[in-house]
Amino acid sequence: MTAAAVPALVERAREGDARSVGRLVSLVEDESPLLPELTRALVPHTGHARIVGLTGAPGVGKSTSTNALIGELRRRGDRVAVLAVDPSSPFSGGALLGDRIRMGDHVLDPGVFIRSMAARGHLGGLAWTTPQVLRVLDAVGFDVILLETVGVGQSEVEVAGQADSTVVLLAPGMGDGIQAAKAGILEIGDVYVVNKADREGADRVARDLRSMLGLAERREGAWQPPVLKTAASTGTGVADVVDALAEHAAWLRESGGLHARRVRRAREEIETLALTELRRRWGTVGESDRLAELAEAVVAGETDPYAAAETLL
């Protein structure tokens, strides 16, 4: 593929051709040299999609919830893309295949696009790939992008930082109260959902969560995250989640929070791209290797890491 072919591929993707969308995403995943070209072609079409992060520990019913959310959003006329990211899987690219199959209700719907990504690639990992894939999905015309991550570790928090609104899923019977406090999910959720609400203990999880959220200090005019209950397998409560997300989106626009989040994300992306380019020049990505000599010198005791870093700069 040549640089000249990029605008036409973007055009076909914007007309709704799923295969072209898939090819654009693959250009990002394959770290194509055409990405600067592609980015220029996409940028004028971006800024429309709402990016909704969806996170929660394994077993809370994330795939079922995604499936149910897609259904509700489609009923309201939204085109929906799902980007499922697994940062805990540095070695494998296929861990989420099962999820894609479970979200199969919508496989034949042309208004739905589903893609899984693992933390592969030579460049900056998911911090490098995720914003670029989100830009593709935004530019080709999806109204809502569901960004699904596994768990709530440090990498997941970084991925969640790419979303406009973040839904944190919990379920009864998983010791979630303590886990929640420990892993910092009280600081990342805009909407909390206790799934499997038909099971024993769901009310207690919701109550504990509300009281923990109530204890957190919030600035005046800040968003107060609601705690909702769903049974995603039957669809109960899912419309309320979509309503809460619409309210959060309106609040983000009115409060100036949306602009602030976008500026922060642009900063992070510029920085990631610049650092990746530098690492390429230094030789930790790609072929040259100016770092190797310095590292040998450090191990030999001829210099120290701080002095070597200064030499490199």
Next chain:
Amino acid sequence: MTAAAVPALVERAREGDARSVGRLVSLVEDESPLLPELTRALVPHTGHARIVGLTGAPGVGKSTSTNALIGELRRRGDRVAVLAVDPSSPFSGGALLGDRIRMGDHVLDPGVFIRSMAARGHLGGLAWTTPQVLRVLDAVGFDVILLETVGVGQSEVEVAGQADSTVVLLAPGMGDGIQAAKAGILEIGDVYVVNKADREGADRVARDLRSMLGLAERREGAWQPPVLKTAASTGTGVADVVDALAEHAAWLRESGGLHARRVRRAREEIETLALTELRRRWGTVGESDRLAELAEAVVAGETDPYAAAETLL
């Protein structure tokens, strides 16, 4: 504290003064401006300690195993430092306090030093802090440094990369076989330990693990990771683990693997220090802010992230 006081503090730490060791570690954690000075003072004394990574999911008995390993290493005359790192905890600095208390058998032993770290700090996070703390512990004369991490996510794999030898702990009844394959632990362990060997299912976990490790392709002359069984709470099997670690250390020296690992770690550290310095200059760490204008321009659609990254460079 002044730069002139650094060598004397290093000297006291090397004479075995635990408070001085603690102060040196704090200089790293507090991102002291004296770190280049300190690094120069430490480097001539490094290269002696064996760094042993210890990782495993919550519940496998990591603290009990650490405690038992300390005991066995002390019986053999080694001075032992423990650095317990929790990368999954970006928001809190105190998550590991409980572990320190559980390792309390050795709190009064001057040949043992125990320290916990969470992923706090403004600079490069654990990738920035961990190698510098390891250098302190090496230089002040510990023979073995146990680097304990929680779980096996991407951040944990990075921390494990700081070790010369990595022990992966498992336990029966945790669905570990599948988890192991998924999270890539088959690629990071030098010694596998099935703890709680007195419980039902331990033999099956060990057998499954051996067969999965047997399936992995290894180059000729490569290290074949042993699968051992322990009951850390009674000490059963712990001496075998220490023997296996000694064998791995000997193999590393003879095969040239030790030098290769040290060069790789030096590369990574130089790169991390250089990138952190650049981020400081760009304004994502510290006070100035050249990135802010570029990010606003990207959000306004006046430029794109690739072009902005080039401008920054």
